[in-house]
Amino acid sequence: MISVIETHDLCKSYNGRIVVEHLNLSVPQGCVYGFLGPNGAGKSTSMKILLGLVHPTSGSVKLLGQTMNEENRIALLRKTGSLIESPSGYLHLTARENLKIIADLKDIDHKDIDRVLEIVHLTADANRKVGQYSLGMKQRLGIAMALLGNPRLLILDEPTNGLDPAGIQEMRGLIASMPESTGATVLISSHLLGEMEQMVTQLGILDHGKMIFEGSLQELRKHSRGGIQIRVLDVKKGIDILNRQGILTQPMTHHLDILQLPSISDEKLAELVRTLSENNVGVVGLTSETKSLEEIFLSLTQNGREVA
Template identity: 65%
Template sequence: MQNVIETDALCKRYGSHLVVDHLALTVPEGCVYGFLGPNGAGKSTTMKMLLGLVHPTGGTVRLLGREMTDANRLALLRQTGSLIESPSGYLHLTARENLEIVADLKGVPHKDIARVLDIVQLTNDQHRKVGQYSLGMKQRLGIAMALLGSPKLLVLDEPTNGLDPAGIQEMRELIRTMPTATGATVLISSHLLGEMEQMVEQVGIIDHGRMLFEGPLTELQRHSKGALTLRLLHPAKALPVLQANGLPTAAVGEDNTIALPPLRDDLLAGLVQALADSGAGVVGLTQHTRTLEEIFLTLTAPKEVG
């Protein structure tokens, strides 16, 4: 299995401002890769460099196993589909008419239109004018345009922005199944960790143009585990158990709750069993998820020595 995207020391500078700072990005074939970071972190600029829309100040981009150059850029991009910023389309034309125009521009047979309409679930609405579409339907049409010609790589820049909850759910389902349904590897950007967790397998976190973390989602989730809240019937009986396990005995809060730091699953299971045996009566356990900003602080905190 090759990497579909590899960047080495990729940089983009605007004046004195280094927007992308020696970025090393690795996207394995056949996955949905979440490119995560706050607004202004450099995500869109990186994606535009991957698509040849912005020229790098330094470093290299490899797509589909080949280093992108001026000579091979168009050949590589023919195997790539993208939806950057808002979806484009002629509002006075139907979805099918819009797809016919894009197919002609890409040199793709019109018979491929039925396939992509089916993938994005717009077959029944293909003859409606795009001006009558909801934002979610327009986003799905934009993805259908990107899928014409069966690209090996799909690049999506914050495709759930502005969608209502139903539209977000539809988009999640669509993106999650994309590698299986189309054979395309997907690179998707977002600034929302909770949204990404429901779609992706691999994650890269960028901040101020630098990669802070790259790896499996399961590894990131280890960093995202925040404080625990225990709700007990008899909090006083829990305090000796917490002390015996080396945990801080914080004050008992409202509804007989006690706050605890994040714990490994095996330690947490043992603690809950010990609390049950003590008669403390565990009636609730809530694992809080750190915000993206809190994860950044965890990832960038100085490592303790010794």
């Protein structure tokens, strides 16, 4: 699989404080990649390094198959669009006038302006002054600026920040369609997993500058199992047997015949059920709780542990 972004042991520190630590990021071509982490995890710094706005302390960056250096940085960034933090623009000018300024700076034909306005659904408002725009419209204008020149890669830093629910929903649909509608691979950062799962196909989770998970949305869901509830006919004997197996358990408060078990693998669960049956403890019910994606995210970031 071709990667449009690859970092190798990327590190950044300020005055001895580590912000990004040995980051190995791989973004496949043609996907929407969610770069997740709590506030202060190092996401924005990492994205600024990718764009050459911040120099890493050590490590390397490859964009579009080429190692970034001072000689090719400008050429690579011409193939990359970005929206970092709040979109900038001249409020007293129209959206079209703002886009013309950006097009001139990038040496891009003005004919491309109509294309990007249509993609972000601003054609009807192109001649309105940006000062009259809602925050959501300004964010869409920022993405239109990033799309000028038909870049192969888009880097978007928390583009849904501050939007109302309708604006967030609109932005989700816009970003999710980018690979198909523009051909661009998208790297998008956020600290809200529930919001990202409706846009992305691949994920990387950063915490305290370290990558603690990277993979598909489906792979992340493998970590969604929570506790297990098992209903038995002989509670006292069941507790004794499970304790001997190293599983601490206790009856649920309002259902004394149901034992609450921690999260365990399918193999371990099958072994425990078999052991209970062999010792004449009837198992008459089994329920596995499922964590939400937000709970998985919190579990990973709070524990600070890596997962496969």
